[in-house]
Amino acid sequence: MSSTEEYLEESKTYPGHKVRRPGSQVSRWFAPWKRGLGTWGFVLNRVAGLGLVLYLFLHLAVLSLLTRGQEGWDAFITLAKSPLFLLLDVVLLAGILGHGLNGLRVALIGTGLLVRWHRPLFIAVAVIAVLGLVAGALLFFSA
Amino acid sequence: MSWQITYKIKRYHPDQGSRVDTFQVEIEPERTVLDGIELIWAKQDRTLVFRHACHHASCGSCGLVVNGVEVLPCIKLIQDATTDGGTLEVEPLRNFPVVADLVVDMAPFFERMQLIGMPIVGPTGPLPGQEPDEYTAFENCIECGLCLSACPVVATDSKYLGPAALAAAERVIEVSEGRLSDEVLAAVDNEHGLWRCHAAFECSEVCPSNVDPAGRIMALRRRMTFERLRRLVGAKG
Amino acid sequence: MRSEYERRGGWSWITQVISGLLLIVLVGLHMIAQHFIVEGGLRTYQDVLAYVSDPVIFTLEILFLVVVTYHALLGVRSVLFDLGLSEAQERRVTQILVVIGLLTIGYGVWLSLYLIGQA
Ligand code: SF4
Numbered sequence: 001m002s003s004t005e006e007y008l009e010e011s012k013t014y015p016g017h018k019v020r021r022p023g024s025q026v027s028r029w030f031a032p033w034k035r036g037l038g039t040w041g042f043v044l045n046r047v048a049g050l051g052l053v054l055y056l057f058l059h060l061a062v063l064s065l066l067t068r069g070q071e072g073w074d075a076f077i078t079l080a081k082s083p084l085f086l087l088l089d090v091v092l093l094a095g096i097l098g099h100g101l102n103g104l105r106v107a108l109i110g111t112g113l114l115v116r117w118h119r120p121l122f123i124a125v126a127v128i129a130v131l132g133l134v135a136g137a138l139l140f141f142s143a
Numbered sequence: 144m145s146w147q148i149t150y151k152i153k154r155y156h157p158d159q160g161s162r163v164d165t166f167q168v169e170i171e172p173e174r175t176v177l178d179g180i181e182l183i184w185a186k187q188d189r190t191l192v193f194r195h196a197c198h199h200a201s202c203g204s205c206g207l208v209v210n211g212v213e214v215l216p217c218i219k220l221i222q223d224a225t226t227d228g229g230t231l232e233v234e235p236l237r238n239f240p241v242v243a244d245l246v247v248d249m250a251p252f253f254e255r256m257q258l259i260g261m262p263i264v265g266p267t268g269p270l271p272g273q274e275p276d277e278y279t280a281f282e283n284c285i286e287c288g289l290c291l292s293a294c295p296v297v298a299t300d301s302k303y304l305g306p307a308a309l310a311a312a313e314r315v316i317e318v319s320e321g322r323l324s325d326e327v328l329a330a331v332d333n334e335h336g337l338w339r340c341h342a343a344f345e346c347s348e349v350c351p352s353n354v355d356p357a358g359r360i361m362a363l364r365r366r367m368t369f370e371r372l373r374r375l376v377g378a379k380g
Numbered sequence: 381m382r383s384e385y386e387r388r389g390g391w392s393w394i395t396q397v398i399s400g401l402l403l404i405v406l407v408g409l410h411m412i413a414q415h416f417i418v419e420g421g422l423r424t425y426q427d428v429l430a431y432v433s434d435p436v437i438f439t440l441e442i443l444f445l446v447v448v449t450y451h452a453l454l455g456v457r458s459v460l461f462d463l464g465l466s467e468a469q470e471r472r473v474t475q476i477l478v479v480i481g482l483l484t485i486g487y488g489v490w491l492s493l494y495l496i497g498q499a
Contacts, residue, residue, distance in 0.1 A: 028295070028299050031295065031298070036343075037344075038342060038344030039295060039345055041343070053456060056449075057484075063491060066491065066495060069498075100407070103400045104401075106342055111368055112364065112365025300463065303464075339461070339462070371394065
């Protein structure tokens with residue numbers, strides 16, 4: 001990535017110095033390659049979090065079908081039980097498990113309780129999330 | 144036995160823009176990445192701009208990104224830095240303005256450090272009640288800036304105070320029994336201060352001097368969190 | 381050197397952690413209530429009406445809505461603040477997100493009350 005074009009703006013906090021323009025490197029946080037487990041935790045947490053925000057609003061929008069009464073809802077239920085939507089449910093569960101468990105980890109680290117344990121904690125989060133996901137997927141598709 | 148090493152060096156000149164130059168170097172794998180760069184400068188290209196001084200990881204001036212990871216090239220052995228036994232991709236530190244080639248402008252970082260007011264040289268030792276194992280003196284910081292280059296938050300938020308300065312603040316609090324000046328406190332206990340950190344731990348990962356900035360930031364956060372909660376309870380009780 | 385900062389920002393992190401912990405409980409309840417307490421899940425329109433009309437469920441769902449909206453939008457705010465916005469842009473972002481949050485919660489409450497009215 002080119003280095004200097006980003007530093008076009010005069011710094012307000014540090015007069016006389018150039019800083020990156022705000023928002024000029026929007027995606028630079030997404031760079032877990034060659035990085036440690038901590039960065040993977042951060043990046044996965046953020047991606048899952050943004051996904052869950054999207055889901056939240058989609059979910060609320062879909063619920064507006066309820067105002068159309070019986071027919072609207074029945075149509076939705078048929079759709080919701082199609083394999084594609086069940087697959088989306090699995091993705092949702094992955095997001096919830098990943099974000100929730102990793103959030104717990106961040107809370108434990110951030111309050112200074114288990115700072116030195118952040119790596120094993122990440123592995124524990126990953127293992128529990130995968131197990132939960134498999135269990136959930138089996139449950140969804142067998143129901 | 145010397146190895147054939149390919150250095151791919153990121154070049155930049157304000158008038159010429161940026162490019163990558165490739166150099167072949169015959170060198171023993173037990174020598175350092177910096178040795179190779181100096182050889183290139185001495186034998187192949189006198190215009191190559193890079194910074195170095197002490198050659199033993201105490202001045203903190205030579206920091207670079209080598210094969211995607213922040214290192215001090217003065218102590219990084221070539222055999223440890225190459226993953227394929229032959230190529231070294233060398234870039235300037237990230238998240239700093241580049242002056243030329245491998246040299247970046249460290250001023251924004253130094254000004255943040257100055258704001259915190261941590262004396263760089265001072266008597267050190269474990270604090271009362273601290274096990275020698277837990278003791279990571281902030282005075283170890285050589286102000287190399289590797290932590291800022293590795294930090295994903297510094298990468299997008301140019302207002303973030305950054306790992307080294309926050310670690311320094313925690314150390315100041317420790318040695319002064321909880322006191323920070325109002326001005327420093329304002330910069331530290333701030334949305335672009337200690338609360339901005341996302342605990343990616345890259346700073347601690349790359350720090351060549353065992354400062355553990357991420358651990359220090361979490362200690363600072365714990366301190367400030369419990370202080371706030373105490374004040375809340377105090378105000379209500 | 382003069383600092384432009386004021387002391388703030390701690391509560392957003394602390395409340396994000398607290399709301400996150402609450403959500404772990406509330407998401408669990410939300411799923412369990414919908415899929416297991418009601419026999420066979422919420423399949424029919426009548427099921428849904430009966431579900432929201434239960435005062436305990438209603439309270440839980442509204443609590444869930446409030447906490448999840450807060451947590452979600454605070455998270456979005458944090459992502460945006462990471463981009464190094466100007467002070468004015470930061471204030472704007474906060475204002476807009478507060479409005480979105482209030483509208484979201486208002487919509488959820490309205491929808492629940494509407495459905496209770498239908499029951
Ligand atoms: S904290 Fe470590 S990585 Fe950061 S400037 Fe100091 S010595 Fe370098």
